[in-house]
Amino acid sequence: MTTKITALIVDDEPLARKGLSIRLQEFEHIELLGECQNGLEAVTLIPQLRPDLVFLDIQMPGLNGFQVINKLKELQQPVPLVVFVTAYDTYAIKAFDIHALDYVLKPIDEKRLATAIEKVTEVFKLNRQGDHKYKLAKLVAEFTGDDCEDILKRLASGEPIETQRYPNILAIKDGSEVTRVAVDEIQWIDAAGDYMCVHASDATHIMRRTMKELEEDLDPRKFVRAHRSAIVNIQFVNKMVSHISGEYHLVLTNGSELKVSRSHRDKVKEMIRI
Incomplete structure (x- = not known):
């Protein structure tokens, strides 16, 4: 792929940001524009840098990952492609899996990251950003504000989350x-x-x-x-x-x-x- 995909990392953990940025160097078509240490910073920087892709931590102080997306929509700013980064186990992230382009678990596995990058690349090749933004809009509608915080607390405490989705x-x-x-x-x-x-x-x-x-x-x-x-x-x-x-x-x-x-x-x- 000759076209560069610009990316931004948003994570409140310095070691997590550094580890991901190092791993992204292995992908020549991914151009890292910068890093944000919290959600508020991301809401400011994303409209300025206009990245194609954001690696977005779910749980952060101030604004969590879902609220970052919601805030961008409120400000009528373009929402980039999103790959969620989370410490939660696979069973829990299934609650969000149908909405996100992809997700990676901490600590980040190289093969799992490569799979996520492959999905991102495919979206760009097939020009399916519109479909992703629709899924992301559904995600924001379901998991924002107090509801989102409640879900995050339940995940953190190991409580089961309803993960099954039934088609309309x-x-x-x-x-x-x-x-x-x-x-x-x-x-x-x-x-x-x-x-x-x-x-x-x-x-x-x-x-x-x-x-x-x-x-x-x-x-x-x-x-x-x-x-x-x-x-x-x-x-x-x-x-x-x-x-x-x-x-x-x-x-x-x-x-x-x-x-x-x-x-x-x-x-x-x-x-x-x-």
Whole structure:
């Protein structure tokens, strides 16, 4: 890559800054513009230097890494590509992984840094900065202010963080076409042989996936297994009816009825009460 990628290091630990700057010398296409020892300094220097990339420590006094990004947005300043630098273990950083371009753990591993640099380089080659900035905007929206500080404290104390993210869109492939179905519009899903019938508000879509795979992709706070071959979106359940035979059925808002099996009855009841 002939084009230089300009970079800035933001970290309140002098040894961490020095170690990273030394390692970055191994990458000829990365040009280090400078270092910042805290978030406030970064907010001042980033608009001046306009780096392409910032290695941003998450936890710093004054302004943490997320708040640095938020402050730049408030000041209507361009937000560069960001690779987070953190001392937190991998399980915790997964909470941010889908938003950041990448992250490296302290102490920095040379191979892990090389992987992060490779991702940065790919973004520049493919000109995908817009996609990264969208993810970063989502990150700022979710982890700023008191919420961010609370998350950092919980991570520091070793408390578990909710890391799983559920998609808002279900991509259903049919031959050469892919239909994007809003998950919130899905009323229920049932099995038909090797295929799944996804009943949305506007239409029924057919896809070749297993019930287990679909169940893992759907938010368990909204979707529940009614029986072995059906998953239902609780927000479309109008009522649960018991029959003389002892069977239970769910009546959906569109009038459809779904049988509830004995093994899933208690879970369904619990979800309906929520």
